[in-house]
Amino acid sequence: xxxxxxxxxxxxxxxxxxxxxxxxxxxxxxxxxxxxxxxxxxxxxxxxxxxxxxxxxxxxxxxxxxxxxxxxxxxxxxxxxxxxxxxxxxxxxxxxxxxxxxxxxxxxxxxxxxxxxxxxxxxxxxxxxxxxxxxxxxxxxxxxxxxxxxxxxxxxxxxxxxxxxx
Amino acid sequence: xxxxxxxxxxxxxxxxxxxxxxxxxxxxxxxxxxxxxxxxxxxxxxxxxxxxxxxxxxxxxxxxxxxxxxxxxxxxxxxxxxxxxxxxxxxxxxxxxxxxxxxxxxxxxxxxxxxxxxxxxxxxxxxxxxxxxxxxxxxxxxxxxxxxxxxxxxxxxxxxxxxxxx
DNA sequence: CCGATGTCAGTGAGACTGAAATCT
DNA sequence: CAGATTTCAGTCCCACTGACATCG
Numbered sequence: 227x228x229x230x231x232x233x234x235x236x237x238x239x240x241x242x243x244x245x246x247x248x249x250x251x252x253x254x255x256x257x258x259x260x261x262x263x264x265x266x267x268x269x270x271x272x273x274x275x276x277x278x279x280x281x282x283x284x285x286x287x288x289x290x291x292x293x294x295x296x297x298x299x300x301x302x303x304x305x306x307x308x309x310x311x312x313x314x315x316x317x318x319x320x321x322x323x324x325x326x327x328x329x330x331x332x333x334x335x336x337x338x339x340x341x342x343x344x345x346x347x348x349x350x351x352x353x354x355x356x357x358x359x360x361x362x363x364x365x366x367x368x369x370x371x372x373x374x375x376x377x378x379x380x381x382x383x384x385x386x387x388x389x390x391x392x
Numbered sequence: 393x394x395x396x397x398x399x400x401x402x403x404x405x406x407x408x409x410x411x412x413x414x415x416x417x418x419x420x421x422x423x424x425x426x427x428x429x430x431x432x433x434x435x436x437x438x439x440x441x442x443x444x445x446x447x448x449x450x451x452x453x454x455x456x457x458x459x460x461x462x463x464x465x466x467x468x469x470x471x472x473x474x475x476x477x478x479x480x481x482x483x484x485x486x487x488x489x490x491x492x493x494x495x496x497x498x499x500x501x502x503x504x505x506x507x508x509x510x511x512x513x514x515x516x517x518x519x520x521x522x523x524x525x526x527x528x529x530x531x532x533x534x535x536x537x538x539x540x541x542x543x544x545x546x547x548x549x550x551x552x553x554x555x556x557x558x
Numbered sequence: 559c560c561g562a563t564g565t566c567a568g569t570g571a572g573a574c575t576g577a578a579a580t581c582t
Numbered sequence: 583c584a585g586a587t588t589t590c591a592g593t594c595c596c597a598c599t600g601a602c603a604t605c606g
Contacts, residue, residue, distance in 0.1 A: 234520040235512050239505065241527035243437075248534040249412060250434065254454045255541040263596075264430065268416065271409075280564060288420045293597045295565055300596095317563045317605045338537045339405065345529050346401050349522065354400040356519055357526065361407035363511050368414040371504045375421040429572075446588060459573045461589055466572095483581045483587045 242364075256334050265289060265297055270323070270331060273307065277322035306330065422500050431455060431463055436489070436497060439473060443488035472496065 257267055265287055272278060272286045284294035298321055301307040306327035312318035323331070346354060423433055431453055438444060438452045450460035464487055467473040472493035478484035489497070512520060 231517055231520075234517055234524065235509050237524045238512060238520055238527070239508050241524050241531070245527050245531045245534070246412075246415060247437070248531045248538070251454070252534050252538045252541070255538050258454075259541055259544070265596085271413070281562090288417070288424075290598055291564065292566080292599080296596075299565095315563085315606070319564065334541075337540075338534065341533050341537075342405050343401050345526065345533060346404060349526070351397055351400055353519065353522055354397075354404055356515060357523060358400065358403045358407050360511065360515070360523065361404065361411050365407070365411045365414045367507050367511060368411070368418050368504065371507075372414070372418045372421050374503075375418070375425055375500075378425070431572085447586090456574055457588065458575080458590080462572070481582070481587085485588065 252338070259334070260330070265293075266301060269297060269301065269321075270306065270327065273321065273323045273327075274331060277310070277320050279312070279318045279320055281318075283321060301327075418504070425500070426496070431459075432467060435463060435467065435487075436472065436493065439487065439489045439493075440497060443476070443486045445478070445484045445486055447484075449487060467493075 253264065253267055257263060262270075268287045269283055272283065278286070280294050280298060281291070283289075283298070284291055287294070287297075289297065298307065298309065302309060305324055307321050308324050310320040310322060312320055349357070419430065419433055423429060428436075434453045435449055438449065444452070446460050446464060447457070449455075449464070450457055453460070453463075455463065464473060464475065468475060471490055473487050474490050476486040476488060478486055515523070
């Protein structure tokens with residue numbers, strides 16, 4: 227019946243929201259365990275993909291240049307990342323994970339990621355492909371709405387801290 | 393082949409991570425548009441489920457009691473939430489969304505949520521049920537690892553701000 | 559010289575700890 | 583009065599704006 231399908235779609239929506247909250251809580255716990263704030267964690271997350279310049283990191287996390295500098299200072303001081311001057315364009319500074327940083331990330335997120343395969347084991351290949359396509363589509367939708375919001379609200383700061391006009 | 397299945401599973405993992413980053417970026421943009429910080433947004437997110445006491449809100453967001461108080465002050469001052477003394481236990485303070493708050497959330501997240509059904513339209517009912525079950529299972533796994541981390545690292549503060557012993 | 563990239567001061571908002579107030 | 587819930591006072595970290603240094 228059509229009504230069953232609607233409730234199914236709604237259930238997927240709620241499940242997505244609940245999953246989002248759970249991962250937020252997990253990241254909180256990781257931050258507490260390592261004494262890292264959310265911005266630090268997000269930077270480390272991006273750096274697992276590839277080394278990035280300070281500017282790219284700032285854009286990815288939404289931080290200002292100065293904030294990015296102090297953030298990289300923090301992570302560097304703890305030995306999680308290191309700065310490497312770009313030999314081609316000596317203005318740029320590449321930030322990359324150190325072996326210590328990579329190992330630490332692995333220790334915390336590894337046990338969680340290791341359960342992924344067993345969780346996905348009951349699905350067929352076609353089901354997995356559908357799931358992947360759904361996630362890719364959802365990512366695309368969210369990104370579209372993000373740029374829509376960005377264009378409709380330009381010139382404001384990130385966290386709304388300095389943006390509060392009294 | 394087994395190798396195809398492994399790459400499929402890996403692809404689902406990467407797609408999940410990408411989706412996570414996209415929603416993080418979207419929430420950033422919402423915060424910028426409304427001059428609300430991440431904690432404010434998370435509180436509003438929880439309050440869409442049901443009214444909660446200040447203590448529950450603090451536990452849900454991981455904030456201290458005092459931080460929760462000032463957070464609710466902020467949101468109340470802007471007219472998004474309101475305090476209601478619990479008539480049964482007059483120590484407790486229930487926090488609930490105002491009509492204005494509900495409307496504002498709807499205006500920002502509504503357009504995004506409205507695309508969910510069209511994104512899910514190509515899936516069969518059984519596929520949707522599988523997806524829902526996967527998300528519920530993933531939420532459970534993440535929550536289990538969160539409590540594991542919590543138990544192995546107790547007595548530390550949330551954001552690691554005051555936790556940095558020099 | 560001008561644009562781009564990154565870093566250095568100074569300011570302000572928000573989260574924390576600890577103590578006080580209110581209610582059961 | 584002890585316990586629970588929320589709020590107040592004081593401190594500190596972190597992000598921001600704006601100016602400066604360096605490089606293409």
